[in-house]
Amino acid sequence: MERQPYVTFYDEYGASLTSRHYDDVSGFWQARTYLFLSLGIIPTFLQGRSVLEFGPGTGENATYTDSLKPSRYVLVDGSREILETCSSRLDSSGSSQVEREFHCCLFSEFRTEEQFDVVIAEACIPNQKHPLAVFRHMQSFVRPGGVFILTTVSSASWFSEIVRRLVKVQIASRVTDVDEQLEWLEDRLRPHFSVLNGMARSPRNWILDNLVQPYTGGQLFSIATVLEDLKGGWMLLGGSPRFLQDWRWYKEYSNQAKVTNQQLLEAYYGNVANLLDRRRSPESHGRDSGAQIESWTTSIWERLIHQESIGEFDLRWVYKEGVELSKLIREVSPLTADSLSEAIRWIKAECPKEELRFFPGWWGRGQQHISIARIG
Ligand SMILES: C[S@@+](CC[C@H](N)C(=O)[O-])C[C@H]1O[C@@H](n2cnc3c(N)ncnc32)[C@H](O)[C@@H]1O
Secondary structure (H helix, E strand, O other), X not given: OOOOOOHHHHHHHOHHHHOOOOOOHHHHHHHHHHHHHHOOOOHHHHOOOEEEEEOOOOOHHHHHHHHOOOOEEEEEEOOHHHHHHHHXXXXXXXXXXXXXXXXXXXXXXXXXXXXXXXXXXXXXOOOOOOHHHHHHHHXXXXXXXXXXEEEEEOXXXXXXXXXXXXXXXXXXXXXXXXXXXXXXXXHHHHHHHHOOOOOOXXXXXXXXXXXXXXXXXXXXXXXXXXXXXXXXXXXXXXXXXXXXXXXXXHHHOOOOHHHHHHHHHHHHHOOHHHHHOOOOXXXXXXXXXXXXXXXXXXXXXXXXXXXXHOOOOOOHHHHHHHHHHHHXXXXXXXXXXXXXXXXXXXXXXXXXXOOOOOXXXXXXXXXXXXXXXXXX
């Protein structure tokens, strides 16, 4: 059977792979509240509304949405075990006022005539084989006046993870046993996780999900792709992080979505370095640097996954590219450039056990959340 992004791997490794730390419920819900507010959604707005969620995973996030008492909550996930965990979680701890419905199917197979006030697709559009088609399919379930919350990933925001994936390729060239690879990666990457506050799952699960999970033809899906695709009748509502600004006076609003989205795209490319490295103090930079970084990191990602898909481990090309790319990155973010140079040197030396100064602390803003409203 054809391997599906996420679903096949999760079926093999079990539902625990998608589960999130959930011991501090009030801290968890506080973070969700902050996320909803950043997306321009006042949590009480959900009361009595209808919600459709794609890819809820084991449902930790869904407990928050459920607690806001939508009248109807439909959840769609392609993994039976994951969906069952989600459904028993909500049935045991959710609100009795919510009418829930669970559908186990692939996103592309989900059909209904119904449209919803809120559609959610968190951490599940990027890495689909055809993310834009999946996005448009999901968008069709938003009713006029409703909102769509989704997650995006760009090659720049994901680049620190892409470089960590090089570490995986480097070890895979010498060690074939997956458990051994995992143990080795956990050991070498331990200092990388210790700098992350608020990590929602174990390093082992993160490594399995992001580095070991075999490539299944999935594609990245960036804010720029969404903006370029948005038709009239849709507008960007909010985001986390929030950096896209719309300076129009509300009375000047017209249905010129393309013009506005063009301005938002300028703002997007002017902030690529902030997606690339979360340590950077977030002033914006020239649009062209952002576009070049995005395009260069995309070409590295595409070449790497092609190489993985044919089982080739020679990384010499990326050592050269990495050196050139770090010169470009230095213009906008010297600390990131130092981190990339150090990572390349270390990987080239087969990742010896040694203390590194820059690479372990380098994390981008992996995935972003955005909300788009259907106004027409
Ligand atoms: C990475 S998890 C995200 C879970 C949760 N939304 C979160 O943010 O923590 C992705 C979820 O989407 C489901 N999924 C991914 N691709 C799918 C597809 N094409 N069809 C159906 N379910 C899919 C997976 O089974 C998994 O539960």
